[in-house]
Amino acid sequence: MRIPARRTVGDVFAGLGALVVLVALVGGVPYALLSFVGPPIAAELLDVDLLFNQVGPSTIVAVLVLLVWLAWLQLFACVVVEVYAGVRRVGMPARVPLSSGTQALANRLVSAVLLLFTAGAVAVPIARLGTPAPAAPPMTAVAYSAPVVEQVLETQRTKKVYVVQPPHGRHHESLWEIAEKCLGDGRRYPEIFRLNQHKEQPDGARLRMADLIRPGWVLDMPDDARNVHAVPVTQARAQTLREHPGKAATTGRVADKAEQTVKEELGKRQRGQEGESRRGAGDTKAEPGTGRATDESRAADQGGLDLVDYLAGASLAAAGLLAALGRRRREQLWRRAFGRRVVRPRDDAASAEVALRLGADAPGTRILDVGLRLLGTELAAQGRTPPIVYAAHLSARNLDLWIHPPDGDAPAPWTVQDGGQVWRLHAHEGRLLTESPQGGAPYPGLVSLGTDAGGRVLVDLEAAQGLINIRGRQTTAALAALAVELATNRWSDRMRITLVGFGEELTAIAPDRVRAVGGLAEVLPELEATAAPRQQVLTGRVTGSPRVAHYLLSSVTPTHDEARRLALLARRDTAGYVVAGDVPHATWTLEITDDGKAKIAELGFEVTAQLLPRRHYQALVDLFRTAGRHDGEPMSQVRPLEDLHPPEVEIRLLGPVEISGLDPLEEGRMGLAAEMLVYLATHPGGVHPAVLGGVLWPRGVQAMVRDATIARVADWVGPEHLLVDDAGRLSLGPRVRTDWTLFRELVRRAERDPTARILLLEKALGLVRGPLLSGRPHGRYAWLAADDLEYDVSAGVADAARRLCEMRLEQGAPEAAVSAVRAALLLAADDEALWRDLLRATHATGDPARLHAVVDALTGPPRFGAYGGGLAPETEALIDELLPTWRIHVVRESTA
Structure with a gap:
């Protein structure tokens, strides 16, 4: 794909003027020197007696002429380097030593001249981002004209997969049977086992034993397999399961009905009711934009995708938002009245927190924070200025920084890759780093652009060294995602974010960092007065005298004069400027396509965009506003418990999850089964299987996987402990009890019996073993946010302890x-x-x-x-x- 150039009359005149200046400097200067003063080295300078005799006026003139020739030679070298980079599109031009100012002049002149003869600037796309570390990382020139972008087409590779089918009665598929059916010989089942061992399946489990596979698993198959599906090699297993359910019932984000399998296992004759769609999915049409953004439209909500699709996908932003939310909750606890709980979120706000808990990548944010601060500290100790990091790639294995110019001397534990173009911190090294509060944050402007097949791609807004122009029908959603992550990330210190054209809503998330203004005219004078050179700012961040980082995100198209002032300001200031609309003189152009892709042509990036549509950021705003309420709300009513004798099955929640009274469950299945029992035990009114599926698999699950899991748990606990009513709702029997139920009953009795109050309260507090459901795996129990x-x-625990203490x-x-x-x-x-x-x-x-x-x-x-x-x-x-x-x-x- 080729991006059309934006050539104006002003660009033509600028190019002609630059051409005249280049010709004069490159050809006119040496011609004049040769004509009037002679060759570079005069005869006087070749005389050995010059070292011992008195220096005369002619010698001084000869030395000055030599210096002029050297200056010209330096300029000529810079022009050659810039022309080569522009014509051949080799990426960032090489740096000529001791020529930063001269090369910057050459860059501007050559870029203007090339605009007369080419369709764009001098940048070329990098290699594909499909792997965590590209063989040739992207290099970009800071040019001020539109780029030529070439898209490399590759033949899509495929693989063969088999979807494990649901059981028929008591018969479950095995690897031997699959090998016999698809490979013609059951004895070849070890080949299937080796291809899939330890790979994560759609339900989150992994294949560890050859005789333990589950319905809904997607198994990679040998190339000669028959009766299988052919899918792209990069396709996720969950997507394969949705597209190729085989004999399964209709797939969806939650189950559409209670399958006959569940009813047989539970011994009930009633037919399953049609399941409801996952709560919140598609129930609200996309709202229109604010009216201030030029390019926002109803398409921003992507057809009603649920909150999980956006918020859980923004893993770094989710982690920052949860940390900020935790600070608000602490302030709520400061003012919580006795007998009342803090106000919990509801509706979309609650769904937003569920999504944040699902997607938050706290380890990733820690590696970014600690790793970058350590890098800055080590470079400062060596007296070095941090390199320009224009992008980063974060995966489960590495944190890669793509830097310019290349530098082969990375401080440990960072390692050098691709000739110094990439500095890498391995994830296992990052996890071992200790947090150091002394280290400054060298790259606060790193922010997620989106994701590729290998991980998350971030760009540094400051590295553009000029305006970043954002285009597309979803610009406000993209700018809101940038703002939320910038305002809450861990890898920054003091920061200001100025939002233009957003309204005041987003300031509720981080009022100490975010401010909203109505137009660019309100902030331009301030920005022009506080501009600072980039090298000075980078050095100050790691030496203890940081300047407050500032980023301007505008959904309003600037006027011609505002665009000119912004362009001049962005080239000399270290701040980041992202402006919507068709803005000339932009260094980078961020295009958000209708299908949700983010492209920066100058860097060759094309990733799945990180977006925050209006409904979703409104849910975040409501969530933070709820966390700012200090009035509190009543706690749930306590159901009296008649029998305090030990139950047959006890589920302990007040600490690590423990279930007593049942036989052990096989490895890999206990976590999900325990969560199901916890949810049913804390919702004694009963839960429909469709609702239960949405709770346990908020990202979506196939009906057969859900029903097989329920049937397995029913076999485990027995029909006397897992009941189903006439409406198909599941509940636990009366001989199953939680320690939380017992705690509340002891506290209730303590309130009514003053003589035994101390004894009962002590007995209740003795049930507490640690944080609620502590040790739960990441991604599980996210429903707690909406419960x-x-x-x-x-x-309840805090009030009981305070009463007993008093x-x-x-x-x-x-x-x-x-x-x-x-x-x-x-x-x-x-x-x-x-x-x-x-x-x-x-x-x-x-x-x-x-x-x-x-x-x-x-x-x-x-x-x-x-x-x-x-x-x-x-x-x-x-x-x-x-x-x-x-x-x-x-x-x-x-x-x-």
């Missing part, structure tokens, strides 16, 4: 009060009201050393490291009262 359970548990202090038993609070802190470690009670109880013991230890634990960096932020004013005031010298102690440690 009462998490909010009720944290409030009673024990009144009795003069501070040790027992400390034990009560510490039991609750195992689960609700972020509730500062509990920490204040712990401070009071510890102070009552009369042991200063223990009080010091509590203060150190509360004020130390690891205490709220996951969410950041400081202590509540009430907590600091209490510490001042109980331990007036604590601030001196903290200062000494921080300066040690």
Whole structure:
């Protein structure tokens, strides 16, 4: 595909003028020198006696002439390098030593001249981004005319796959049977096993044993297999399952009906009802844009795709948003009233948090943060300026930085790839790095552009060294995604983001970083007054004197004068400028296609775009507004529990998940089965299989996989413990109980029996073993974000501990009060009201050393490291009262 050039009359005159200047400099200067002053080296300079005799005027003139010739030779070399790079499209031109200013002049002159004779600038696309580290990483020239982009077409490769079919009655498929059917010989089943061993399947499990396969798995097959499906080699297994369900029922994001298999296993005769679509999917039409953006339209919502499709896919932004949300929740806990819980999100806001929990890549954000800060620290220690990083690629194996110019000296643990064009940090090395608060953030402008087959592609908005023009019908969705990730990422320090044409909504997410204005005219004078050179800014970020990073994202097309001022400003300032509309003089052009692709022609990037359509960022705004409410809401009603005797099956939630009273389940199936039982146990009113499928597989699942899983769990727990009513809803029997149910019953009885209150509360707190469902795998239990359970548990446990602490202090038993609070802190470690009670109880013991230890634990960096932020004013005031010298102690440690 070739992108048309944008050539204006001004460009033509500029090119002609640049041509005249080039001819004068390259040809006119040497001609004049030869005509009037002679060759570069005069005869006087060749005389050996010059070293011993007095220097006369003729010698000084000869030296000056030589210097002029050398300056011309430097300019000529720069012109040759720039012309070669522009005509041959070799990417970023080589750097001529000691010629930064001269080469910049040559770049501008040559780019203007080439615009007269070519359709574009001097950049060429990089290799495909399908692998985590390209053999030849992208290089780009900072040119100011439209680029020529050439698309390399490749023959699409295919592979053969087989979709494991659902059971027929009690008969399940085996690898032997599949080998016999597809390869003609069952004894060839080890070939299928080796091809698929340890590969992740659509339900999240992996093939570990040859005799343990599940319906809905997609198995890679040998090339000579028959009765199989041919699919592209890059196609995800989940997509294959949706496109080739075989004999299965209709596939969808959740099951469409309760299959006969489930009904047989549960011993019921009623027919399954038609399942409902996954909650929230497609129930709202895409809303129109704000009206301020020039290119936004109803197409932005991509046909009603669910929140999960966008928010869970933005893994780095999701991790940053969850961290920011955690800080808000801590502030809610500061003001939570006794007997009430913090306000939980609902509707789209709750679905948004579910999606964030599903997609958040906390390890990836940590590697970016710690790895980049360590890189800056090491370079500063060597007295080096950080290189220009114009893009990065983050995968499960590596973090790659694509730099210019190439540099073969990367500080450890970074390694050099492709001749110094790529600096790589292996993921296993990144996980071993320790966080260092002293290191500055050298590249705060790195932001996700989208994803490719190998991972996530990021670009540095500052590396463009000029305007970034964004085009397409989904510009506002793309700009909103950029803004949200920039405002919440970990790998930056102080930052300002100016949004033009968005309204005030997004400022609710990060009011300390984001501001919204109505037009460019409001901010241009300020930007022009605070511009700073890039090298100075990069050096300051790693040496301890950073400048506040600033990024301008405009969904409003600038006027001609505003575009000119922005172009001049962007070339001399380190800030990032992303502007919508058809803007001349842009260094990069980011095109968002109608099918959701993001392309930067100058870099050769084409990835699946990271977008945040209006409905989705409105859901985020509602989520953060809910987290800003401090009024609280009542906790769920407690159902009386008549029998306190031990149940036949107990599900323990107040700590790591434990299920007692059942036989062990085979490896790899326990996690999903336990989550199903936890959900059913905490929803005693019953859950339809279709709803259960949407909860356990929020990204979608095939009906046969869901029904086979339910049938397997029914076999495991037995028909007396897993019941189904006439409407098809599943529920657990009366002899199954959770420790949370017992906790609430003990607290309820304590409120009604003052004589046994202390004993009952202590017994209730004795059930707490750690954080709610601690140790749960990533991606599971995301439904907690939209459920009462998490909010009720944290409030209920904290209130019980505070009540018991107060009673024990009144009795003069501070040790027992400390034990009560510490039991609750195992689960609700972020509730500062509990920490204040712990401070009071510890102070009552009369042991200063223990009080010091509590203060150190509360004020130390690891205490709220996951969410950041400081202590509540009430907590600091209490510490001042109980331990007036604590601030001196903290200062000494921080300066040690």
